Amino acid sequence: MSFLTRRLTTTTPRLLGASRAFSASARRDIAKITLIGNLAATPEVRATSSGKELVEYAVASSDGPRDNRHTSWFRVATFVEEGPRRDYLTSLPKGTTVFVEGDASMHSYVDAEGKNRSSMRIYQKSLEVLRRGNPSE
Template identity: 70%
Template sequence: MSFLTRRAIATAPRLSRAFSASARRDLAKITIVGNLAATPELRATSTGRDVIEYAVASNSGNKENRQTSWFKVAAFIEEGPRREFLTSLPKGATVYVEGDAVMRPYTDSEGKTKSSLSIYQKTIEVLRRPTTATE
């Protein structure tokens, strides 16, 4: 075997490479930066579990072609300071949200199959709070 052949074999890329030692999970992640459409609301699910729901508006494009995307987010946070913090955020606060995204199919009232994006908050960070008239 020639030197060049041995070198080509030695430097050939592997066909598979493990990037993680953890088990594979089919889950989509999403990151949103935008403004709260309203103060987050606490409500009970049909199973009695508490959920905090809120919407985030994110803009893209320049002034002439600006488009706003609205994202509904749900957070399952137990009673305590973290829940109080989230439910006290005012409308207009700029937030950074990371979460799990799940597409769910449903049938509308006309019998058409559509899909809905559900976002489940994992982390939230407040980037800016709106200024009040007294500040």
Template identity: 60%
Template sequence: MSAFISSLRPSLRLAATAQPARTFSSSSSRSVAKMILTGRLAAEPELQATSTGQDVIKYALATSYGPKENRHTSWFRVSSFIPEGAQRDYILGLQKGTLVYVEGDASMRQYEDAEGKKQSSLSIVQRSLEVLKRPASAYENESESH
């Protein structure tokens, strides 16, 4: 056992003096801001084109907290750069009111508005999306009321 510990000492000494760039992470060492949101779609996602012609899916997400009589809602705009295929069609088929879990990269952007006032906006680029609950359809609501 003593020989085993002795053989580890150079490694332990090196580990104690060396400072890794990032501990417990497999991502690159560049700075990154991540957001996790759980909320409802404010409208159906829309397919748009960027100024360079790249397709982007955009949607707004509402998150709420607090008691019903004093509820606070925050609105987030999310972009998704999913290429053509089943994933893109799936997102575009989601209905208003769908409860989703979204993980994304976040960044702040500074700009001047038309009146020359400095503004800032939060940009969220979706990395993953999971549907937690779909809204009740109009057909289900009608059948429940009869």
């Protein structure tokens, strides 16, 4: 028997056996999203119902040719403690091009007219400024 044959016959049962757990924590389904777009307005600090503050902003991302362009709007939120990081984020002007990575979640609700609606909320994990907007706009 050759070395290769012995190697395959001794390792194959382990490869076909039970899978090995690589994590001690339970599986968690998540939806990740990556956006590149422009800020619709300067990010704003808002208080939650529990009193914790978060920074909210909207990102516009467009695709298609100029004469048939479609723009998608994404609402983004992040929990940033008071300090230089929050000050920097809230100083970004409308039109700033950003690269955002985050977790996405869908929410269903009934609007004031009784219609079923759904919306996607993105919780920012990281943000990178690609080009600053013009603060005079």
